[in-house]
Amino acid sequence: MPPESLRCRECKTTYPLDARYVCECCFGPLEVAYAAPTAADPDEIKRRIQAGPHSLWRYRDFLPVQAPPRGALPAGWTPLLRADRLAGELGLREVWIKNDAANPTHSFKDRVVSVALARAHELGFDTLACASTGNLANAVAAHAAAAGLNSYVFIPADLEEQKVLATGVYGTNLVAVRGTYDDVNRLCTEISGEHEWAFVNINMRPYYAEGSKTLAFETAEQLGFELPDRVVAPIASGSLFTKIARGFEEWLAAGLLEGTPPTFNGAQAEGCSPVASAFSAGHDICRPVKPDTIAKSLAIGNPADGPYALDLARRTGGSIDSVSDEEIREGIRLLAQTTGIFTETAGGVTVATLRKLARRGDIDRDERVVAYITGEGLKTLDAVRGTFEAWQIEPTLESFEQASQRVAAIA
Numbered sequence: 001m002p003p004e005s006l007r008c009r010e011c012k013t014t015y016p017l018d019a020r021y022v023c024e025c026c027f028g029p030l031e032v033a034y035a036a037p038t039a040a041d042p043d044e045i046k047r048r049i050q051a052g053p054h055s056l057w058r059y060r061d062f063l064p065v066q067a068p069p070r071g072a073l074p075a076g077w078t079p080l081l082r083a084d085r086l087a088g089e090l091g092l093r094e095v096w097i098k099n100d101a102a103n104p105t106h107s108f109k110d111r112v113v114s115v116a117l118a119r120a121h122e123l124g125f126d127t128l129a130c131a132s133t134g135n136l137a138n139a140v141a142a143h144a145a146a147a148g149l150n151s152y153v154f155i156p157a158d159l160e161e162q163k164v165l166a167t168g169v170y171g172t173n174l175v176a177v178r179g180t181y182d183d184v185n186r187l188c189t190e191i192s193g194e195h196e197w198a199f200v201n202i203n204m205r206p207y208y209a210e211g212s213k214t215l216a217f218e219t220a221e222q223l224g225f226e227l228p229d230r231v232v233a234p235i236a237s238g239s240l241f242t243k244i245a246r247g248f249e250e251w252l253a254a255g256l257l258e259g260t261p262p263t264f265n266g267a268q269a270e271g272c273s274p275v276a277s278a279f280s281a282g283h284d285i286c287r288p289v290k291p292d293t294i295a296k297s298l299a300i301g302n303p304a305d306g307p308y309a310l311d312l313a314r315r316t317g318g319s320i321d322s323v324s325d326e327e328i329r330e331g332i333r334l335l336a337q338t339t340g341i342f343t344e345t346a347g348g349v350t351v352a353t354l355r356k357l358a359r360r361g362d363i364d365r366d367e368r369v370v371a372y373i374t375g376e377g378l379k380t381l382d383a384v385r386g387t388f389e390a391w392q393i394e395p396t397l398e399s400f401e402q403a404s405q406r407v408a409a410i411a
Contacts, residue, residue: 001250003064006206007033009308017064019123019203029304030206032064042255046225049217056111056214062250063214064207065118072117073146075110076214078102080222080370086338086351090358096228096370098219099341105142105166106376107135107297107344108240112211113143113200119207120198126150127197131188133181133236133297134163135344135375140200141170152197154184160296162379180291182302212240216247219370220257227259229367232354234346234374235266235275235320236298238305244372245312262370264312265362266320267353269293269345273322275306284310294325294383295345297375319362323352329383331355335373342377350374 005014010028021030045061052058056076057068079099087095103110113136117128128144129152130136137153144151153167157176168174177184185202192199200208220227227248235241245264251257268276271293274286286306291299303309313320323331328345331352336342343351354371357363377384391407393399 001034001036001062001254003032004035005033006030019120019125019198021203021205032206032210034062034064040254045254045256049221056114056211056218059214059217062217062247062254063115064210065115065122068114068118069121069147071146071148072114073104073110073143075103075114077218080219081339081341083339086335089334089338090355091365092358092363092369093366094368095354096219096223096368097335097339097341098215098370098372100215100372100374101341101343101347101376105135105138106379107139108212108215108372108374109135109139110143111214112136112208113139115211116198116200116204116208117143117147117149120149120200120204121147123198125196125198127152127195129188129191129195129197129199130154130201131181131185131199132201133299134159134167134379135297136201137167137172137174138163138379141167141172141174144172145170154188156181156184156296160380160382162381166379181300182288209239209243212243213247213250215240215372216244217251219244220248220251223368225256227257228262228370230263230265230318230363230369231372232265232267232350232357232369233372234298234350235268235303235306235309236300236346237303238266238275238309240372240374241266242305242308242312245316261316264316264318265353265357266309266313266318267350268320268322269295269298269328269349270322270324271295272299272301274301275303275309276320276322278306279310279313279320286310293328293345294380295328295349296380297344297346298349319357321353321356323349323356327352327356329387332377332384333387336377341373343373344375344377344380345383346375347373347377348383 008023008028054077055074100108151172272291288302328348331348
């Protein structure tokens with residue numbers, strides 16, 4: 001499916017495949033429009049996919065770029081793990097964890113940056129930039145360094161220290177802005193009009209967003225070219241949530257999958273839940289909020305794709321829920337203690353929401369559920385600080401046995 005144009009999601013006006021992101025007619029968001037699927041043999045497409053590299057570029061036929069530039073970091077093809085112990089804790093039969101913490105900079109942002117960088121290279125840009133809540137900062141800095149590009153990364157000044165350190169190490173121009181992510185994003189939108197830079201999540205956003213589709217492609221392929229019954233994924237801007245759905249839809253249209261699209265359940269933190277609040281109230285638009293949550297990677301108070309996330313949840317019979325900071329911490333621990341996967345706070349939001357859905361009876365026991373873990377727990381260590389204690393003992397067997405007895409008595 002070769003890309004044909006950029007197209008407004010609202011009024012359907014089309015534009016050339018250049019660096020733009022908003023419709024000049026109605027100010028709606030632009031997305032990549034592809035040529036209609038050909039009558040290609042699905043089995044031949046599958047063979048081509050399976051012969052491809054162990055990265056997201058095995059799905060090149062469904063992406064708006066030709067290939068990654070030389071030296072690009074490989075992203076994608078992360079594990080899909082069956083989580084039977086987690087499923088048992090939740091009273092469910094089949095739960096799968098798509099662990100995107102296994103990417104080069106340990107989050108799903110490596111996917112979107114890979115595609116945005118490839119398109120920026122095709123368009124002749126030599127500087128990559130972004131507004132970020134942390135994970136995107138890591139990815140832009142790393143991928144730009146690997147490709148030999150200059151980069152500028154703009155972050156809120158109160159970002160987690162681990163994410164700041166894991167950005168600056170790549171030699172990027174790191175700019176800390178005293179304000180929220182929405183303040184940072186507004187500033188970057190102004191800068192993008194003054195500098196010939198490829199802002200991955202602004203003027204390159206239509207291409208950037210396409211990288212998230214590869215999560216759906218991989219999920220389906222790793223399930224044996226089958227669909228899950230239900231998807232649980234975090235919502236920040238809403239782009240990841242909606243693009244996973246688009247990925248499944250494209251493969252259904254191409255004949256690579258059969259069946260009904262999954263039910264989609266979105267997950268937000270209570271301290272930044274404009275989409276969940278709109279869903280609960282029955283609204284079609286999201287009222288902007290000021291974020292106040294430990295889940296900083298989801299702290300987007302004015303989500304660009306919020307209305308599309310609402311539509312997706314409703315038309316698939318799903319929902320969008322929010323969870324408290326304490327539930328987020330519990331979700332991090334639950335995933336770690338049943339699967340051995342240590343996730344950042346966004347993953348805690350996803351797992352806590354999955355547990356809420358299971359307890360509420362929204363998930364049929366026999367459904368195949370896939371939950372998306374989008375980042376590594378080492379990025380947000382403060383979230384688990386104080387949630388456990390180490391035994392303090394003397395270097396003697398007697399001291400160990402005494403401590404062991406005390407712990408056993410408490411348990």
